Amino acid sequence: MRAMVLHRAREPLRLEDVPPSEPGAGQVVLRVRACGVCRTDLHIVDGELDRPKLPLVVGHQVVGETEDGRRLGVPWLGWTDGTCRYCTTERENLCDNAKFTGYDVDGGYAEWVAADERFCFPIPDAFDDVQAAPLLCAGLIGYRSLRLAGDAERLGLYGFGASAHIVAQVARYQGRRVFAFVRRGDEAGAEFARGLGAEWAGPSDEPGPEELDAAIIFAPVGELVPAALRAVAKGGVVVCAGIHMSDIPSFPYELLWDERVLRSVANLTRRDGEEFLALAPQVPVRTHVEALPLEQANEALDRLRRGDVRGSLVLVP
Numbered sequence: 001m002r003a004m005v006l007h008r009a010r011e012p013l014r015l016e017d018v019p020p021s022e023p024g025a026g027q028v029v030l031r032v033r034a035c036g037v038c039r040t041d042l043h044i045v046d047g048e049l050d051r052p053k054l055p056l057v058v059g060h061q062v063v064g065e066t067e068d069g070r071r072l073g074v075p076w077l078g079w080t081d082g083t084c085r086y087c088t089t090e091r092e093n094l095c096d097n098a099k100f101t102g103y104d105v106d107g108g109y110a111e112w113v114a115a116d117e118r119f120c121f122p123i124p125d126a127f128d129d130v131q132a133a134p135l136l137c138a139g140l141i142g143y144r145s146l147r148l149a150g151d152a153e154r155l156g157l158y159g160f161g162a163s164a165h166i167v168a169q170v171a172r173y174q175g176r177r178v179f180a181f182v183r184r185g186d187e188a189g190a191e192f193a194r195g196l197g198a199e200w201a202g203p204s205d206e207p208g209p210e211e212l213d214a215a216i217i218f219a220p221v222g223e224l225v226p227a228a229l230r231a232v233a234k235g236g237v238v239v240c241a242g243i244h245m246s247d248i249p250s251f252p253y254e255l256l257w258d259e260r261v262l263r264s265v266a267n268l269t270r271r272d273g274e275e276f277l278a279l280a281p282q283v284p285v286r287t288h289v290e291a292l293p294l295e296q297a298n299e300a301l302d303r304l305r306r307g308d309v310r311g312s313l314v315l316v317p
Helices: 039-045 129-136 138-148 162-173 187-195 226-230 270-279 294-306
Strands: 002-006 016-017 028-037 062-067 071-074 078-079 112-116 154-158 175-182 200-203 212-218 233-239 261-264 289-291 311-316
Touching: 002 028, 002 294, 028 071, 028 129, 039 294, 062 129, 071 112, 071 129, 071 233, 078 112, 078 154, 129 138, 129 270, 129 289, 129 311, 138 162, 138 212, 138 233, 138 270, 154 162, 154 226, 162 187, 175 187, 187 200, 212 226, 226 233, 289 294, 294 311
Parallel strands: 154 175, 154 212, 175 200, 212 233, 233 261, 289 311
Antiparallel strands: 002 016, 028 062, 028 112, 028 311, 062 071
């Protein structure tokens, strides 16, 4: 099969013919129909997540078809031990022995992928393959972040990319008010956010027009943490949604005082996936996607690195 393979961090992926992965116990083999390009893929390729198996096929927003015709999604969380203190207390996303798709095991930048069937999700009929792919990480992590933001009415989204463009739609469906924070000068990004229901969109280095009840930071920029803390009201919540972020600068305690909460989101649970994929057709979520052939994976990652994406990029073998 053809696959885009990472041999060493900070080097381009190579298009190679590799033998398909042999399925293990409990695994299913899927013909890949689409695979979303995620910022986590970029963190792996750029060496910011520095313990991948090598060589590696990245990609963890996989829509595939089984031999018996079922359409399944393969997410980031690929396996847990099921016995540790986290797994047995409904926190499998924190499992110390977890394996992640496109990091510990080969992922979806390929024509075929093998995955543990217990961690795959049926894809709702309302979404075609390309539209569905971003739901499997951008959507799932965004949904988990939204849940951990509590019942905030005034919600700020920092970094309006793949996750935020989905979360904004869910938040509006839930009756929340959305405020989008983008890079200074990114008027196209601000307009994109307003088109998806944000009542205000402006630069992320300034407060919005009113205090927020919660903020979710999707951009991997540590400087946004103090900015978001300044923007939320007393008792507000700031959620860091990324798996990697640049260092957070020091900030005065008064930004955290008044019972503000700063927390991170790590991975996802199967419950998150089941809930979100049931909710998405009801909203209905409309993913903004651009499909590219598999062999253009490096170009897709370059565009993501430059911030030259509106919505999500999806690779199609």
